[in-house]
Amino acid sequence: MQKLWGLAFSNPVGMAAGFDKSARVFGPLLDMGLGFVEVGTLTPKPQRGNPAPRIFRSAADGAIINRLGFNNEGQDAALRRLGVAGSGIVGVNIGAGRESEDRGGDYVEGIARMSAVADYLTINISSPNTPGLRDLQVPDALDALLARVGKARGEQGKRPPLLVKLAPDIADDDLPAIVGVIEARGVDGIVVSNTTLARDGVGDRAFAAEAGGLSGRPLFIRATRMLARIYRLTEGKLPLIGVGGIDSGETALAKIRAGASLVQLYTGLVFQGPKLIGDIKQALVKAMQEAKVENMTTLIGRDADRWANRPLKGATS
Numbered sequence: 423m424q425k426l427w428g429l430a431f432s433n434p435v436g437m438a439a440g441f442d443k444s445a446r447v448f449g450p451l452l453d454m455g456l457g458f459v460e461v462g463t464l465t466p467k468p469q470r471g472n473p474a475p476r477i478f479r480s481a482a483d484g485a486i487i488n489r490l491g492f493n494n495e496g497q498d499a500a501l502r503r504l505g506v507a508g509s510g511i512v513g514v515n516i517g518a519g520r521e522s523e524d525r526g527g528d529y530v531e532g533i534a535r536m537s538a539v540a541d542y543l544t545i546n547i548s549s550p551n552t553p554g555l556r557d558l559q560v561p562d563a564l565d566a567l568l569a570r571v572g573k574a575r576g577e578q579g580k581r582p583p584l585l586v587k588l589a590p591d592i593a594d595d596d597l598p599a600i601v602g603v604i605e606a607r608g609v610d611g612i613v614v615s616n617t618t619l620a621r622d623g624v625g626d627r628a629f630a631a632e633a634g635g636l637s638g639r640p641l642f643i644r645a646t647r648m649l650a651r652i653y654r655l656t657e658g659k660l661p662l663i664g665v666g667g668i669d670s671g672e673t674a675l676a677k678i679r680a681g682a683s684l685v686q687l688y689t690g691l692v693f694q695g696p697k698l699i700g701d702i703k704q705a706l707v708k709a710m711q712e713a714k715v716e717n718m719t720t721l722i723g724r725d726a727d728r729w730a731n732r733p734l735k736g737a738t739s
């Protein structure tokens with residue numbers, strides 16, 4: 423059990439955003455033994471996303487490339503489902519519509535609509551499949567966005583914790599300014615990370631040539647390294663959710679040791695099925711016993727220095 427932002431997490435393993443885009447199956451996912459589920463990305467209006475084919479798998483690489491483009495039924499539909507009281511922690515990931523002329527306004531709408539039913543909110547400014555969305559990560563744009571979002575939060579009756587989800591393709595040199603803005607604007611946590619546009623570590627050439635965001639095993643080092651860098655920049659003070667390439671107890675533990683308070687997964691579950699959840703939880707308990715610690719939180723960030731300094735090029739596992 424871990425308490426974060428006033429929420430009691432029964433275990434630190436969560437479902438990453440994008441699986442339950444329209445908040446249809448968070449109940450069954452929680453019943454599978456996950457400690458929390460992040461639904462979405464939800465945009466203010468329903469949208470169909472990009473034409474198919476738009477999801478590609480490489481079993482040999484343990485990877486997926488997707489260019490879904492925020493297909494979802496919209497926030498109103500999700501709101502009705504989330505409004506029915508249930509047990510378990512459900513975060514709501516919000517985004518901007520593809521055709522929106524005021525992207526910041528879409529996030530403000532998301533905050534206004536979804537705060538009442540969200541255990542936490544994640545602002546997704548890191549999908550590679552909505553053209554220009556990642557521009558919101560540029561410090562000045564991010565600061566303006568978080569100012570608007572902060573004002574909208576202040577106007578809600580319920581004020582769930584607010585997280586920002588970042589892309590793993592941010593250059594090392596750009597990271598301090600971005601994290602600085604996030605801290606200055608009082609954001610409660612960071613989700614590290616979304617899918618990557620990079621293709622390092624991908625063996626299957628035809629697969630690698632597909633446009634979209636890459637997830638799974640080839641993302642692991644890139645995302646874990648950035649997680650550790652953010653852990654160091656925030657001096658361990660901001661809770662981080664580590665996501666990207668977790669496919670075993672070992673990789674989940676590595677995320678925690680690199681600086682994650684919680685972890686999420688998606689691609690690993692696609693290839694391995696729900697057994698992976700139990701395997702990870704068992705491995706974490708074993709790691710605690712071996713390290714002779716009562717609480718998993720003691721392990722958070724222990725390897726952050728090593729991970730932060732790891733070279734990026736050429737490394738895949």
Ligand SMILES: Cc1cc2nc3c(=O)[nH]c(=O)nc-3n(C[C@H](O)[C@H](O)[C@H](O)COP(=O)(O)O)c2cc1C
Binds near residue numbers: 439639641690
């Ligand atoms: C098919 C698919 C759809 C996704 N859709 C979303 C999404 O709507 N919003 C979001 O923030 N992340 C989305 N993601 C990214 C995941 O939440 C996660 O950050 C990424 O896949 C890395 O984790 P993994 O390697 O365990 O899959 C999606 C990933 C996949 C594979």
